[in-house]
Amino acid sequence: MDPKNSKLTAEHIEKSTPTELPSTESGRIESTAYLAMFGLVVGYIAATEISFMPASVLMTINDDLGKIYVAILRRRTNFNSKNRTQRILLLVELGSALSDQYGRRGIVVFGNVVALIGAIVCATSKSIWVLLLGSIIAGYGAGCQSQASAILSEMFKKKHRGIVQGLLFISPLPFLATGPLVGRAMAKYSTWRWVYYINIILTAISGIIVSMFYYPPPRQELESHMSMSNVLKALKAFDWIGTLLVNIFVAMMGLAIAWGGFGKYKWSSAAVLVPLIAAGVSIVCLAAWETYIPKNPLFPHTMFINTRGFLFVLLAVAMATFGIASIDSVWSTEISALYTTDPIKTGVYLLPSGFGEVGGALISGLLVRKLGHTQFQFSVYAFIMAIFIGLMATLTPKSIKPALAYTFIIELFGGALKLMTIVMVQLAFGDELIATATGVVNVARNIGPAFANAFYLTIIRSRVSATLAKRVAGAVLPLGLPMASLPALLMAIASQNQAALLKVPGITPTIIEMAILETQLTYAAAFRIVYYLGLATAVLGSILGLLCRDVTPLMTEHRTVDMGQPRRKFFGQKLKVSNDGIEEGNSDY
Numbered sequence: 001m002d003p004k005n006s007k008l009t010a011e012h013i014e015k016s017t018p019t020e021l022p023s024t025e026s027g028r029i030e031s032t033a034y035l036a037m038f039g040l041v042v043g044y045i046a047a048t049e050i051s052f053m054p055a056s057v058l059m060t061i062n063d064d065l066g067k068i069y070v071a072i073l074r075r076r077t078n079f080n081s082k083n084r085t086q087r088i089l090l091l092v093e094l095g096s097a098l099s100d101q102y103g104r105r106g107i108v109v110f111g112n113v114v115a116l117i118g119a120i121v122c123a124t125s126k127s128i129w130v131l132l133l134g135s136i137i138a139g140y141g142a143g144c145q146s147q148a149s150a151i152l153s154e155m156f157k158k159k160h161r162g163i164v165q166g167l168l169f170i171s172p173l174p175f176l177a178t179g180p181l182v183g184r185a186m187a188k189y190s191t192w193r194w195v196y197y198i199n200i201i202l203t204a205i206s207g208i209i210v211s212m213f214y215y216p217p218p219r220q221e222l223e224s225h226m227s228m229s230n231v232l233k234a235l236k237a238f239d240w241i242g243t244l245l246v247n248i249f250v251a252m253m254g255l256a257i258a259w260g261g262f263g264k265y266k267w268s269s270a271a272v273l274v275p276l277i278a279a280g281v282s283i284v285c286l287a288a289w290e291t292y293i294p295k296n297p298l299f300p301h302t303m304f305i306n307t308r309g310f311l312f313v314l315l316a317v318a319m320a321t322f323g324i325a326s327i328d329s330v331w332s333t334e335i336s337a338l339y340t341t342d343p344i345k346t347g348v349y350l351l352p353s354g355f356g357e358v359g360g361a362l363i364s365g366l367l368v369r370k371l372g373h374t375q376f377q378f379s380v381y382a383f384i385m386a387i388f389i390g391l392m393a394t395l396t397p398k399s400i401k402p403a404l405a406y407t408f409i410i411e412l413f414g415g416a417l418k419l420m421t422i423v424m425v426q427l428a429f430g431d432e433l434i435a436t437a438t439g440v441v442n443v444a445r446n447i448g449p450a451f452a453n454a455f456y457l458t459i460i461r462s463r464v465s466a467t468l469a470k471r472v473a474g475a476v477l478p479l480g481l482p483m484a485s486l487p488a489l490l491m492a493i494a495s496q497n498q499a500a501l502l503k504v505p506g507i508t509p510t511i512i513e514m515a516i517l518e519t520q521l522t523y524a525a526a527f528r529i530v531y532y533l534g535l536a537t538a539v540l541g542s543i544l545g546l547l548c549r550d551v552t553p554l555m556t557e558h559r560t561v562d563m564g565q566p567r568r569k570f571f572g573q574k575l576k577v578s579n580d581g582i583e584e585g586n587s588d589y
Contacts, residue, residue, distance in 0.1 A: 032213045037155065039209030040148040041171050043112060046202035047142035048172035049195075050119065054135070056183025056347070057192040064192065065128040104151050104216055104435075111144020112207030119203055123196035138199070145206070146442070150435035151216075153426055154560040159369055161555070162423050166365020169419060170358045177354035180332070181347030188344065216561055242298035245286040252279035257454040267458065303437060308549040309428035310437065314444045316544035317421045320382045321445050323389055323538030324414045325452035326530050327353060327407055330460070331392075337523040338397045341496055349400060352408035360415030368423055372552040378420050379545035385413040386538030393531040397520040421445060427551040434560075452537075456530045463526035468519065475518045482506045493519050 054061075118138025125131040152168060153161050174182060186194045252275040258264070265271040290297045303310055331353065335346050364381075371377055388410045395403050425437045472493070473486055481489065485505045492500040493515060501512060 032215075033155070035209055035212075036214035037152060039206050039214060040108070040151055041168065042202055043108065043115075043145040043206035043210065044148035044168060045172045045175070046115060046199055046206055047145035047148075049175045049202060050115070050138050050142050050199045052172075052175045052179045053183050053195045053198075056180045057187040057195055059343070060187040060192045061128070061131065065125065065131060104147060105210075105214055107144050108147055108151070108214065109207065109211055111141045111147070112203055112210060113141070114138075115141025115145055116200065116203045116207060117141070119196050119199040123193050123200060134196075141203070145203075146439075147435055149422060150426070150438045153434060154216075157557050157559045158427065159555040159557065161426060162365040162368035162419070164365075165419055165422050166362045169361035169365070169415070173358055177358050178347075178351060179354065180350045181344065184343040184347050237296045239290075239294045239296060239298040242286060242290055242294060245282050245289065246298070248282040249279050249286065252276070252282065254450075257450055260454055260458065299436065299440065300433065303429065303433060303440065306428055308547060309551075310425060312544055312547045312549075313421060313424050313428070314441060316378065316382070316541045316548060317417070317441060318444045318541075319537050319544060320385070320414075320417055320541030321449050322452045323382075323386060323534040323536075323541060324410065324417075325449035326389055326456060326534030327392070327410050327414075328449060329453040330456050330527060330530050331403075331407060333460070334395075334523070334527050335400075337527075338395070338520050339400045349404065352404045353411040356408040356411030357415035357418075360412040360417075361419040362415075363412075364416035364419040365423075368420065369552065369555050372550070374420060374424055374551050375545055375548040376550075378417065378424070378548060379542045381413045381417045381420065382538055382542035382545055385410050385417065386535050386542060388413075389531055389538055390535035393528040393535075395524060395527070397517065397524060418445065424548065424551050427554040428549065452534075456533070459529055459533075460523070460526045463529065464522055467525070468522045471518045471522050472515050475514045476511045479511050479514060480506065480508070481511050489515055 115138050118134050118136070118141055121134030121137060122131055123134075125134055149165065149168060152164050156164050170176075183192075183195060186192065256272050256275040256279065259275075260267045260272040267273075286299075290299045291301045305311075332346060332350060335349050339349065340346060364377075368374065368377065388406045391406050392403065392410075421441055422438060425441045426434050429437055469486075469490060472490060476489065477483065477486070482505060485507070488504045489501070489507070489511075492504055501507065
């Protein structure tokens, strides 16, 4: 669709029903289609594994291959398995847009090949730099593998999309729920390379099955008549400038967050401000470019003028996930600071949050259509989540049991929220933009935590550095510790080195006990501020959720892709725009 010639307005979008392609019910699904579905799910599991599991073995990798992460690790920052990499976020969206425009099969097959190469490079790496290169390659492939979310939704009736997404969400259960524990156990009892060996196995299985059995109806001429001229036409029509601007935005924003959030430079320094400004300029240029220039935009502007169906959902999920990031990004750090430094115990303490997220997504998927009023469901889930994020501020070093219950409930409703978001955006448009919309909301769902992680870490670091020495000194100097021994005591506590602690001049068991307690209380006070901020942003997400569109009426009998006749031509119609709103025609998508 050409934005320059379109008369489509926000009012038209709000009042119209998302365009559906003609129903493609053949009465049955071929047996090979079920094999294709299995291959797609395995690929989705592989993409989840490569984005979750490496985080749980970073300390071991650091010790084995190099010290690239040592500055971060010294600042008590534990990378949690729920922190996704920006390279995967970027390729989720690019892969989504490409699959909407040029077809699913080629993108998924290509993604499996790239992911396999990346995993092999990581598994055989002998240096940290080779591992980083392999991780980038694997991340690109994972972005394409993640298209399973949109592809599987197309294969089933719209009324079943909640169930489909719920079942897909729980498919990587071992990595979602027990990833930290499994990863740390592999690193302790075998080798961290098993993180990548597992990905090689999963990706190879997915690639073989998808290549053999996934033959969806062709989306347009490039798929149905593959020739060099058609490929060249597609390359010429591709939105290269839009892609470049997206890459610049993600790279610059990632650089600013990494340098500012992890304390390498101050937020007010040029090293942080310059990439932040560059990211801001690139996103403004991207918005202008996508709206007015390309005939085949990477992000059709009609998506963003769908205010209640899409834009408010993006804002609501960004705010809600900014709140839940206080658990996803900070909770494992609080465990290490207040309760235990044992990696296996830390993994066990993270189990409730993992199982809560999976359970919430599944329950929400089963009930989303029955409950109806999706905007109210979203709002209620975010509000309950906010309440328990606030309760996390009541934690003390004495007992971890309340926290295990709180994190389970937070992630239970957080998982439901993530499922709701996918269902809402997939039904907000016609079938021609399902993957693009899914990719955009996944980016929004993870950009929020990326900002939050840097923001929260800055708060924790600044509060601890401002108060720790004063609190410890006030507790241990009256007990007889010489003033000259205070710096050595603080360094020993920061390094968590028991031997160094015992060598501090004038140290006694009572002084050690009081110093550790004051350190824990200092960190608890810093975490308390983070949870208050998480509470506020989650409440804001709840309010924005009320402004979203109810998509329950769109959960119909319609099914987009007929896998009973997988090789017949697919998009026979496109979206035409008149002064009356949206009409059906021959699809440009």
